[in-house]
Amino acid sequence: MSRYTGPSISVDPIACTAHGLCAELLPEIIELDEWGYPILADGPVPPALRAQAKAAARACPTLALKLSRG
Amino acid sequence: MTLVTGAMLASDALTSGPISTITPLHQSPIPHAEVVRLLAAWTDDGRADDLTEHEERYGRLPSLLPGRGVRRHLLIDSVRRAGLRGRGGAGFPTAEKLTAVAAAKGRAVVVANGCEGDPTSSKDHTLMQLAPHLVLDGIAVACYAVDAADAVLCLHQGSPALEPMRAALAQRRDPVPVMIAEVPPRYVASESSALVNFLTTGAALPTTGPRAAERGVKGRPTLVDNVETLAHLALIARYGDEWFREAGTQQSPGSTLLTIGGAVTWPGVYEVEYGIPISDALELAGGESESLQAVAVGGLGGTWLPVSVADELPLTHEDFAALGLPLGIPSIVALPAQACGVAETARVLRYLAHESAGQCGPCMFGLPAVAEDFALLAAGRRDRELLDRLERRLGVVPGRGACSHPDAAIGFAARALSAFADDVRAHAAGRPCRWAAQQPWMPLPEEAA
Numbered sequence: 001m002s003r004y005t006g007p008s009i010s011v012d013p014i015a016c017t018a019h020g021l022c023a024e025l026l027p028e029i030i031e032l033d034e035w036g037y038p039i040l041a042d043g044p045v046p047p048a049l050r051a052q053a054k055a056a057a058r059a060c061p062t063l064a065l066k067l068s069r070g
Numbered sequence: 071m072t073l074v075t076g077a078m079l080a081s082d083a084l085t086s087g088p089i090s091t092i093t094p095l096h097q098s099p100i101p102h103a104e105v106v107r108l109l110a111a112w113t114d115d116g117r118a119d120d121l122t123e124h125e126e127r128y129g130r131l132p133s134l135l136p137g138r139g140v141r142r143h144l145l146i147d148s149v150r151r152a153g154l155r156g157r158g159g160a161g162f163p164t165a166e167k168l169t170a171v172a173a174a175k176g177r178a179v180v181v182a183n184g185c186e187g188d189p190t191s192s193k194d195h196t197l198m199q200l201a202p203h204l205v206l207d208g209i210a211v212a213c214y215a216v217d218a219a220d221a222v223l224c225l226h227q228g229s230p231a232l233e234p235m236r237a238a239l240a241q242r243r244d245p246v247p248v249m250i251a252e253v254p255p256r257y258v259a260s261e262s263s264a265l266v267n268f269l270t271t272g273a274a275l276p277t278t279g280p281r282a283a284e285r286g287v288k289g290r291p292t293l294v295d296n297v298e299t300l301a302h303l304a305l306i307a308r309y310g311d312e313w314f315r316e317a318g319t320q321q322s323p324g325s326t327l328l329t330i331g332g333a334v335t336w337p338g339v340y341e342v343e344y345g346i347p348i349s350d351a352l353e354l355a356g357g358e359s360e361s362l363q364a365v366a367v368g369g370l371g372g373t374w375l376p377v378s379v380a381d382e383l384p385l386t387h388e389d390f391a392a393l394g395l396p397l398g399i400p401s402i403v404a405l406p407a408q409a410c411g412v413a414e415t416a417r418v419l420r421y422l423a424h425e426s427a428g429q430c431g432p433c434m435f436g437l438p439a440v441a442e443d444f445a446l447l448a449a450g451r452r453d454r455e456l457l458d459r460l461e462r463r464l465g466v467v468p469g470r471g472a473c474s475h476p477d478a479a480i481g482f483a484a485r486a487l488s489a490f491a492d493d494v495r496a497h498a499a500g501r502p503c504r505w506a507a508q509q510p511w512m513p514l515p516e517e518a519a
């Protein structure tokens with residue numbers, strides 16, 4: 001069980017092309033695997049990081065990263 | 071319709087791929103473990119029924135015309151009480167899918183999945199060759215249950231089921247005509263979103279997006295069911311849920327077609343009740359042809375089990391789930407003692423990596439990386455980091471593809487590490503077993519083996 005409720009982030013694996021921008025913008029939640037693809041922490045985004053998460057989703061060049069309602 | 075004699079069909083499970091000829095070999099010596107439902111025509115006269123014989127044997131289907139036969143929701147209720155679960159690998163409750171598709175907006179489409187992409191399995195091809203009308207009955211029943219306007223039977227290009235299914239179709243007039251679609255013969259092409267995509271755009275690749283039940287083929291609610299699942303549906307529509315539950319267990323009711331291959335006397339497709347202990351299933355196939363160390367159960371997304379674990383283990387979803395294992399598709403490959411489970415697994419992983427649709431990074435890079443690690447392990451390469459690296463990779467890949475292909479492959483790899491733990495340690499220490507370079511037992515298409 002997570003401590004928060006609210007939106008969480010997800011990545012569309014077909015759309016994602018491993019630009020890695022998201023991991024730079026949101027290192028608290030996203031790390032890259034050895035091939036450069038994002039690994040997302042489970043669960044909703046902590047409230048303090050929501051604005052940052054929104055910015056990361058907007059910055060994703062292929063719109064693969066999405067902030068979804070929780 | 072009950073359970074008297076045994077069905078034993080020889081298939082060429084060892085040389086892989088769909089079977090093309092079927093020869094009866096014997097009557098099984100263990101009557102209590104057998105059930106004859108789907109393969110009755112074969113057990114009785116050794117050939118498939120035409121439509122007339124089929125209707126004499128099973129009786130006619132109840133009327134599937136609106137207002138005349140059983141009401142749709144009552145039919146679905148009966149399937150729910152029967153507890154029918156999908157025979158395509160995941161064991162999902164069929165009634166839930168029927169309910170979701172029936173409830174969704176738009177004219178539904180029924181897709182019968184007859185591709186049987188898993189090289190360890192011959193059951194769907196056997197069924198379509200021996201009881202094609204049962205499959206077509208099942209499609210008709212599914213169409214009625216979800217009020218579908220279209221029905222498609224998906225087969226691989228060049229499938230041995232094409233001809234018998236076309237011939238059977240030519241003998242019938244179903245309320246919803248059945249089209250046959252020929253799908254590219256690739257492993258992931260028969261995943262359900264890939265079939266939906268193929269029937270919508272012509273690309274046989276999995277997709278992300280809404281569930282097929284809501285928005286499937288051309289945006290319409292779509293039921294994708296395995297052909298064997300549909301054949302059972304045809305029998306439930308005739309004989310009811312109580313009859314269906316006369317075979318099998320509480321949570322895995324009914325019979326299933328099981329492909330048994332590897333080191334057994336009579337590799338082939340058998341109809342068994344869920345709940346049969348794996349050792350009894352092997353006995354149906356004439357028993358081991360040489361001393362065994364392990365069995366692979368559930369196909370390429372299944373699991374290796376040492377014989378000590380497998381022996382008494384009943385073939386059911388619940389018994390496997392209790393061990394944290396998927397039951398997978400009904401197939402067993404028996405691996406002799408004089409064979410290398412690590413090398414067998416390495417070959418399977420190479421095949422699965424090769425079959426990635428190449429759309430999702432963790433799958434298209436992760437599977438080849440894991441396959442390569444396994445190949446090094448099989449070869450007994452001394453590499454201090456190998457096992458750590460492999461463990462890490464097995465941990466990061468699952469759950470990150472558009473379809474469950476990478477999860478199934480990684481699960482197979484991870485479970486091999488525990489089933490063959492001693493061998494894995496020896497290989498990692500630079501002592502591969504001497505069987506590693508031997509002829510493979512797991513049937514794989516040639517280009518990959």
Ligand SMILES: Cc1cc2nc3c(=O)[nH]c(=O)nc-3n(C[C@H](O)[C@H](O)[C@H](O)COP(=O)(O)O)c2cc1C
Nearest residue numbers: 156157158183185186187258260261262295296299
């Ligand atoms: C890579 C992959 C390949 C698959 N191939 C088949 C197949 O050849 N035949 C099949 O019935 N299901 C196959 N499935 C499962 C289908 O996606 C789907 O779950 C199934 O057809 C549903 O039918 P059921 O509920 O009757 O089991 C495959 C799944 C995956 C992930």
Ligand code: SF4
Nearest residue numbers: 016017019020022060
């Ligand atoms: S920014 Fe977008 S494309 Fe790049 S790695 Fe992240 S999700 Fe993938």
Ligand code: SF4
Nearest residue numbers: 427429430433471473
């Ligand atoms: S997970 Fe693999 S097989 Fe599935 S769609 Fe992605 S790349 Fe293709």
